[in-house]
Amino acid sequence: MQGWGSCDLGSTPSGPKEKIFMEYQPKNFDHLLGLTGFSDTLLKNHFTLYQGYVANTNKLAARLKELRERNEMTAPEYAELKRRFGWEFNGMRLHELYFDHMSKTPRTISDVLKEKIAASFDNYENWGSDFKATGAMRGIGWTILAYDPAAERLFNIWINEHDSGHFAGAIPLLVLDVFEHAYLLDYGLKKADYIAAFMNAVDWNVVEKRMNESS
Numbered sequence: 001m002q003g004w005g006s007c008d009l010g011s012t013p014s015g016p017k018e019k020i021f022m023e024y025q026p027k028n029f030d031h032l033l034g035l036t037g038f039s040d041t042l043l044k045n046h047f048t049l050y051q052g053y054v055a056n057t058n059k060l061a062a063r064l065k066e067l068r069e070r071n072e073m074t075a076p077e078y079a080e081l082k083r084r085f086g087w088e089f090n091g092m093r094l095h096e097l098y099f100d101h102m103s104k105t106p107r108t109i110s111d112v113l114k115e116k117i118a119a120s121f122d123n124y125e126n127w128g129s130d131f132k133a134t135g136a137m138r139g140i141g142w143t144i145l146a147y148d149p150a151a152e153r154l155f156n157i158w159i160n161e162h163d164s165g166h167f168a169g170a171i172p173l174l175v176l177d178v179f180e181h182a183y184l185l186d187y188g189l190k191k192a193d194y195i196a197a198f199m200n201a202v203d204w205n206v207v208e209k210r211m212n213e214s215s
Contacts, residue, residue: 023058024092026051029099036104037197042185049181050099053091060085090162094142097175101206102198109204113211117145120154131156135176135195141165145174145207149214171214173207 029047033040060081067078114124121127127145134156135143142159148170159165176198183194 023061024054026054027096027099032099032102032104034104035102035201037186037194037201039186042183045185046095046177046181047099050092050095053088053095056088057085057092060088086163087161090159090166094159094162094172094175095177097172098177101174101203102201103203103206104201105203106201107203107205110208113204113208116211117154127154127156131174131176132192132195132199134158135178136191140179143176143178144172146170146172147211147214152215171210173210173214174202 029043029050032038032043035043064078064081064085067073067075067081072078117127118124121130131143131145137158139158139160141161144157144159146155146157146167147153148155148167150169154173155167155170157165157167157170176195178191178195183191187194187197
């Protein structure tokens with residue numbers, strides 16, 4: 001089962017309803033093998049790295065739960081794990097968003113979404129140039145087209161590592177991994193070529209669905 005949280009088991013003869021916690025399960029992205037512009041070796045390595053974030057998220061969640069149950073929430077370990085948890089969780093979730101909108105049969109962007117993007121960047125071409133330039137910056141992290149539903153505006157944002165740079169309340173629509181593991185094996189230092197390959201592999205229907213669900 002995808003997701004980690006409480007599960008209602010119903011009433012028991014001895015008392016009220018009980019709840020258990022379920023671990024996150026890694027998604028299977030093997031359907032992306034054979035994707036144009038990405039070697040199977042790179043993709044398999046990337047899937048394995050993503051699975052590590054899922055495993056570490058579960059481990060930290062379980063350990064934090066243990067410390068809470070033992071009333072050790074003032075312990076230095078608890079504080080450090082709390083700080084680490086966001087890094088592991090975002091590493092898991094951002095990879096899922098990244099892989100989810102890649103496809104061997106990519107779909108082009110609709111005119112409706114183009115117009116929405118253009119409204120925040122004067123025109124669609126400006127957005128594309130800015131998104132690619134953000135991704136090409138020196139450093140490791142993520143480049144994200146994010147939607148701020150409060151102001152109905154779109155931004156290209158840079159996420160350093162996984163947990164620094166997020167806009168509070170903004171919804172990730174298009175997520176580009178610019179850690180070196182995402183491209184170095186296939187493209188070496190030619191990050192721009194990797195970004196071009198990524199853009200050609202995007203299923204824009206998924207991006208537009210994220211936009212519609214957040215509006």
